[in-house]
Amino acid sequence: MVTMPESPGFLPRAQLERLIGLLREDGRRVIGPTVSDGAIVYDEVTSIDDLPAGWHDEQAAGRYRLRHDDGRQVFGYASSPTSWKRFTFPPLVPISRVRRDGSSLAFEAVSSDAAPMAFLGVRGCDLAALRIHDRVLSQGPVQDADYTARRRSAVVVAVNCTRPASTCFCTSMGTGPEAGPGYDLALTELDDGFLVDTGSPLGAELAGRLGTRPATSAQAAAAATAVGDARSRIGNPVDTGRVRDGLLTRLEDPRWAQVAERCLSCSNCTLVCPTCFCTGINQRSDLAGQESVSERVWNSCFSDGFARVAGGDFRPRSQDRYRQWLTHKFATWVDQFGTSGCVGCGRCIAWCPAGIDVREELSTFTATQPSTVPLAIPRATPSVADGFSTATVREVRVETADTTTLALRWASDLAAAGRPGQFVMLTRPGLPAIPMSVSRFTDGGIELTIRAAGPASATLASSKPGDHVGLRGPLGVGWPIDLAIGRDVVIVAGGIGLAPVRPIVDQVLADRGRFGAVRLYYGARTPVDRLYVAEYAAWASRQGLEFAEVVDRAGGDWLGRVGVVTQLFDQADWDGTSAVAFVCGPERMMQAAATTLAMRGLAPERTFLSLERHMECGVGLCGHCQMGPYFVCRDGPVFSLAGLGKTFGREGI
């Protein structure tokens, strides 16, 4: 057994070669700083000669330059445009594969390429970034298997920072200049060698094999002075104690529009950020159509279309996207993960082509703001999140000109695990998986109601009986039907929003005696756009279920109601004080419905909405569906109106 020495060792400069050699002897690919393309770039190193001896960086807002002197210092730079996430969370990772064999589909996960690695030269800020990614990707309700495997495979040799850049603010974020927890070895570079601290049994074992000798008190003091000097030079540029509240209480501040005039939405900041983790999923197929691979790729909340849904884009403006990035990084990240998303490495400052300095932006929001009560964020409890499995199309029902219901046969345990309001990710080879609310739970399967909005949804909607599709889920938080037991129930649906509430109707009708009065109000665009028309008579005929429908506009032959869905109940005589409401439809319709329901006495705590956001992973890991502190896929899609608070219906959130 290796015991960890309490006092630091000393490694003569030439012996650093020995450290690289030992790591390589252990079969590890050693990643460290190199000079490439005019920058410090983390890449594979095989000897000390690959390290950037004598190279130093000069960084400022929108500026990064390397300078060389005759010194021997190999860690004499502050940061690199690359970060370690390139190796723990690579820009492109294949995650699943589907093979076609005749008419059947076989889905399989792609195992991680997690060959052993060693990271040489991890700064305190970057080590904190790894800890944040651990929290986000490995310690949440759903684990990113690829990240976790890569992270576990990596030995971390940290470096205490003695040469910060003008862009650094690790001191404010509490991440440096000393390396915090999580390293195996930590070096402090001195003139003639390195002070060596051990942080793990593996590190102690490495130190033992290196044969470090105990550092002298002079060496230890020199190291402490060097790091202390670095801390003094950085100062404390950001008042972090007020950042979160300052941002969340000033979402409408004109500053957002001002910074957006400079922001190019280029996404450089998110690409160089060591903690940004938003991804998308690409599909790559062979030409024969026999095999299709899903690849997870880095994406950015600055990307055009990142928050796009079939009905539009929730963050179309630059100021929406900048606000999303900053408020997520410094405010809602805290709600989601218990830590700030920023480590103060300053990369986003140096690599912003417009020279936007995040410290300056933050100071605007921390200047004079009162404190607010922190939000109470419920812990998500997502259900089955494993890979895709095959389901078979049992029946196809055309609902409208562009909408089709597929009745699917699916592994009964998966379907049985689902709850009304949950969704699945639906795919076929070569197509991006799309989130789809379950529109009915059946014996041994589910039904999905699909509107053909683009190539993938159109292809899926054109499925034939016997076709195979891939399903992952059921996912997300569904309708809290239990809360409605013994109470009156009001269901308001608009357009295709009838699909996610149909399982509520099914459940209520199956157990009718346990609910009070049940009212279902449905609004559609035109008479021919109504869903499930054949079922209305059965719904309305059940004792106590009041069904009313309305269309936005109609031709001369329509004898039903015309108007908007709120007109079905805004002048009703029922009292909603103790009722529970379930609302689904376009967000603007839900706002109108919520307002009208409130007039009828519905409490915001008992008014539930199903939100639509762009979802790709479905489990809160890809970042697309964020809405304030929530991941809609994981914390929703069903939320109470009270839970959403002022976030609901707000521009650009």
Next chain:
Amino acid sequence: MADGRDVVAEAIGGWLSGDVPPSSRDRLVDLGRVRWFEPLTEIDREGDETREFGIVRHGRVALRTFVPSRGWVATLTIEPGDVFGWSALVAPHRATATALAIEAVEAVVFDATALRAAVAADHALAAAVYARLLEAVARRLASTRLQLLDLFGAAGYAPW
């Protein structure tokens, strides 16, 4: 069975707020009469002078507009408790849509000219009637705005 005056009084009582002086209420009751419209009866025609203001008691009235190449488009239906013919009280007193009974409709109606004279002569009545009328028109305006957004419409091409 209630006679005509009782029906008129009941309809007015359901529509007007409670703080109208009895004399004003009576004046309005004096003006009202019950009318039945067979299905597909045109009650008002868009652009024509509005001859009656009415409160629907039973049945459904569709407000429709004729659009060349699209035919008749209904944008609102009037349900029991709601009113038709509000343009009887608002210049230029011409119907803004064609009102068609799409079911058998029972309504309490008021002659437009007489009603205008009554509200001109009785300011308390005018205050009550116009307040309710404004509520009805405001409700329709709010709904029309939502309809104008075409929230359920196809949103164009989506990449998935």
